[in-house]
Amino acid sequence: MFKKIIFFTTALLIVSCCFSANVFAAETKPALTDNAEYQMLVDDAKASLNPMDYTNPQSVLGIAVWGLISILGSLAMALYVYAGILFMTAAGNSEKTGKAVKIFLWTSLGVVVILGSYVIIDFVFKGILQFK
Numbered sequence: 001m002f003k004k005i006i007f008f009t010t011a012l013l014i015v016s017c018c019f020s021a022n023v024f025a026a027e028t029k030p031a032l033t034d035n036a037e038y039q040m041l042v043d044d045a046k047a048s049l050n051p052m053d054y055t056n057p058q059s060v061l062g063i064a065v066w067g068l069i070s071i072l073g074s075l076a077m078a079l080y081v082y083a084g085i086l087f088m089t090a091a092g093n094s095e096k097t098g099k100a101v102k103i104f105l106w107t108s109l110g111v112v113v114i115l116g117s118y119v120i121i122d123f124v125f126k127g128i129l130q131f132k
Contacts, residue, residue: 065118069114076107076114079103080104083103
């Protein structure tokens with residue numbers, strides 16, 4: 001059985017090498033002589049190097065801040081779920097209930113701080129510095 005596998009693998013390799021010779025012998029296109037073709041290639045290269053079309057540092061900073069706020073919002077949601085599960089499974093245990101309430105309180109305070117920082121950053125960039 002092992003010899004059959006080696007035989008068929010070798011035969012497949014030989015056949016694929018025979019057919020790939022046509023690919024290597026294909027004609028190549030002449031150098032670019034048309035300015036429109038050249039400009040199209042340059043535009044494609046620019047689009048692939050800058051796919052998000054960042055034109056200034058402010059847009060990069062805005063995306064970074066938005067990503068950070070998204071991560072912190074997800075973390076806050078996970079903490080709310082954890083505190084809710086802890087509260088529901090406390091079964092009258094005042095220690096677990098107190099811990100869950102503290103988690104709710106501090107997570108809510110954190111969300112207020114996160115949203116407040118976003119409002120301040122938005123005001124500074126759009127109101128004072130006139131960045132769009």
